[in-house]
Amino acid sequence: MDGFYDGIKNDKTDDLQYINSMSLKQNPIVKRLIAVPIFFEIYHFLWAWTEANIHRNPSWKIFVIGITGTKGKTTTIELLNAILEVAGKKTALLSSLRVKVGDKSEKNKLGNSMPGRGYIQKFLDDAVRRNAITPLLK
Numbered sequence: 458m459d460g461f462y463d464g465i466k467n468d469k470t471d472d473l474q475y476i477n478s479m480s481l482k483q484n485p486i487v488k489r490l491i492a493v494p495i496f497f498e499i500y501h502f503l504w505a506w507t508e509a510n511i512h513r514n515p516s517w518k519i520f521v522i523g524i525t526g527t528k529g530k531t532t533t534i535e536l537l538n539a540i541l542e543v544a545g546k547k548t549a550l551l552s553s554l555r556v557k558v559g560d561k562s563e564k565n566k567l568g569n570s571m572p573g574r575g576y577i578q579k580f581l582d583d584a585v586r587r588n589a590i591t592p593l594l595k
Contacts, residue, residue, distance in 0.1 A: 515584065535552075546590050547590055549593070570594070
């Protein structure tokens, strides 16, 4: 059997023991496996850092409330938004249901609440520009 898995598996020992006994400089497959997580960490960090700087680090200028969990996030974020609006606060919210900044509200066309590539930084920047004191994210 010639294939990817054969390069890191040895029938005589378990995988971890085999990998630990190998010289990393001699096996390019193991070098790639180890290098990939570091690459992705740096890649995602650089995207986040770049977008935050392009939008002048908006999360530093406002109080952000994040809602997490398995179920009920949209309901919770809508209820919290209603409470804050009744209290006279300008809010911004990003959920899978809608995107709202100040008085402007529209359906979330992306269908998710954690879009990538700077969307959240742009959303937060819009919230700061429209004086929305409390952005709500889920």
